[in-house]
Amino acid sequence: MIIILKPDTAEKEIVPIYRMLEENRIIAQEIMGETTRMIGMAGDTSSISEDSILCFSCVERIMRVQEPYKLAGRKFHPEDSGYDIEGKRIGDGAFAVIAGPCSVESEEQIMAVATAVKDAGATFLRGGAFKPRTSPYAFKGLGLNGLELLLMAKKATGLPIVSEIMSVEFLDAFAESVDVVQIGARNMQNFTLLSQVGGLRKPVLLKRGLSSTIEELLMAAEYVMAGGSGEVILCERGIRTFETATRNTLDVSAVPVLKAKSHLPVVVDPSHATGYWYYVEPMALAATAAGADGLVVEVHNNPEAALCDGAQSVTPQVFQRIMDKVGRVREAVADG
Ligand code: PEP
Ligand code: MN
Numbered sequence: 615m616i617i618i619l620k621p622d623t624a625e626k627e628i629v630p631i632y633r634m635l636e637e638n639r640i641i642a643q644e645i646m647g648e649t650t651r652m653i654g655m656a657g658d659t660s661s662i663s664e665d666s667i668l669c670f671s672c673v674e675r676i677m678r679v680q681e682p683y684k685l686a687g688r689k690f691h692p693e694d695s696g697y698d699i700e701g702k703r704i705g706d707g708a709f710a711v712i713a714g715p716c717s718v719e720s721e722e723q724i725m726a727v728a729t730a731v732k733d734a735g736a737t738f739l740r741g742g743a744f745k746p747r748t749s750p751y752a753f754k755g756l757g758l759n760g761l762e763l764l765l766m767a768k769k770a771t772g773l774p775i776v777s778e779i780m781s782v783e784f785l786d787a788f789a790e791s792v793d794v795v796q797i798g799a800r801n802m803q804n805f806t807l808l809s810q811v812g813g814l815r816k817p818v819l820l821k822r823g824l825s826s827t828i829e830e831l832l833m834a835a836e837y838v839m840a841g842g843s844g845e846v847i848l849c850e851r852g853i854r855t856f857e858t859a860t861r862n863t864l865d866v867s868a869v870p871v872l873k874a875k876s877h878l879p880v881v882v883d884p885s886h887a888t889g890y891w892y893y894v895e896p897m898a899l900a901a902t903a904a905g906a907d908g909l910v911v912e913v914h915n916n917p918e919a920a921l922c923d924g925a926q927s928v929t930p931q932v933f934q935r936i937m938d939k940v941g942r943v944r945e946a947v948a949d950g
Contacts, residue, residue, distance in 0.1 A: 616645075616677045617653040617667055627672040628653075638662055660684060681875065683832040685839035686846065691877040697845045699817050700774035700793050702737045704847060705879030709944060710908035712776050712794075712819070712881065713933060714740035716923035717753065718760035726915040728767035730930035735937045738794065739764065739773040740910060744780045745922055746800045753921040758784075761791045768793075776819055776910075782810045789814050799824050799851055799886070802834050812841020819910075821849040821883070824862070828871055835878060848872055848880045849910060850901075852887030861889025861926070864897050869904040883910035885926045891917065894928055895936050902943045911936065 617631065631653065635642045638661055645652040660682060667676055681687050696706025704710035713736035718724045728739050743760025745753065756763065764775045774793035779785070780801060788795050794817045801807055802823035811818055818838050822831045835846045850869060852862025864887035872880045882901035884894045898909050914920045914927035928936065 615655045615659045615662075615667075615679060617655070618674045618676065619651045619653070620672050620674045621649065621651075623651060623672040627670070631667070631670055631673075634666070635662075681829075681832070683829075683836040683876070686832050686835040686876050686878055688875060688877050693877060694873075695845075695877045695879060697817055697847075697879070699738075699845075701772070702774055704737075704881075705907050708907070709902075709940075710738060710879075710881065711736045711937065711940070712738040712740045712908065712910045713913045714776075715742075715914050715920065716885075716912050716927060717742040717745050717755050717921055718763050719756070719921050721763055721766065723915060724763045724767045725770060727913055727930070728771045728773060730915065731913050731933060732771040732773055734930065734934040735941075736773065736911075736933075737908075738776050739767055739771065740776040740796075740912075741767075742778050742922070744778060744784070746778070746780055746798050747922070758787055761787060765791050779807070779811060782807060785810060785814060789816065793817065794819050794847070797821060797834075797838070799826075802826055802831065805837055808834055808837035809841035812838040812843040815842045815844075817845040817847065818843050819847045819849055819881070821851050822853065822865075822868070825854045828868060828875070831872075832876055835876070846878050847907075848876065848878050849883055850880065850887070850906075851883035851910070860887070860893060862887050864888065864901070866897075866900050866904050869901060869906050873905060879907040880905075881908040881910055882906045885910065885912035885923070885928075889926050891926055891928045891932065894926065895932065895939065898936050899939055899943050902940050903947050905947075909940070 641656040643654045694706040713731040718741040743755050745755040768775050776794040777792045778796040778798045779788050796819040799821045852864045855863040884897035912927045913933045917924040917927040
């Protein structure tokens with residue numbers, strides 16, 4: 615980090631800045647330009663907030679040289695991370711497909727979808743038991759019963775379970791039943807939830823917030839990792855833009871950008887990104903070609919009757935076709 619001082623800063627104004635840096639065990643080095651005076655800092659600056667420096671009246675601005683995400687960043691962890699989760703693998707060359715309904719609705723539904731996605735080659739089963747809905751009157755999931763049904767589906771198919779947690783109240787229930795704890799877009803900056811889910815020390819699927827920057831997503835991952843989880847999976851699921859033809863705008867470039875900045879696996883959710891089932895296939899292929907480590911796809915055995923997100927849910931038949939084409943895209947873009 616570099617502190618740029620205002621012109622004509624008096625010597626005595628700089629003294630408290632040096633004192634503060636010394637207290638935080640930061641090595642400070644004054645840099646004299648022709649017209650600008652600066653203080654360069656070396657050491658672990660993560661404990662110093664930008665605010666605590668900007669509040670000195672002689673400071674004009676500060677420049678960060680290093681990213682503030684030390685655990686999620688690639689700098690101190692240059693190799694790609696890959697995780698073994700209940701016999702399935704994701705990241706570091708392993709492509710994972712997390713598929714299933716938006717929400718668990720009944721035993722028949724989750725069993726039918728789980729079997730279909732497994733047969734098509736999915737590696738994880740997703741299904742919401744607690745749903746974040748815009749309207750308080752909409753179906754909000756089966757709650758703990760939904761988790762029970764997911765466990766039944768896991769028993770029948772062997773697919774590990776991914777499900778979203780919305781409240782710290784259910785940490786124990788998720789610790790016992792879910793293999794990958796999902797943090798949804800709406801909770802990406804619920805910092806208490808991030809830390810406490812990290813404390814479960816389980817794999818975490820972290821979805822990008824609706825209007826969050828890549829840096830904010832990586833800082834959210836940092837919270838989860840600082841909380842204790844070493845296995846975070848980042849998910850690009852579309853962001854808010856002026857465009858209304860799709861539910862969100864899939865930021866495909868987030869895949870190479872995240873992979874450049876972070877060692878964590880990156881998956882893409884073309885279902886929530888587009889909002890329409892017929893756009894899921896082309897965006898799944900685009901994400902695969904862009905280098906994603908996996909996909910999150912909403913699949914329903916009867917989308918027209920779905921209690922949540924039916925319009926963006928593909929049938930098992932369409933899902934099978936997507937899986938076949940994704941396999942061919944992966945072969946086409948493989949190295950060598
Ligand atoms: C979901 O995965 O079901 C979901 C609600 O996604 P998001 O948080 O990305 O909107
Ligand atoms: Mn959904």
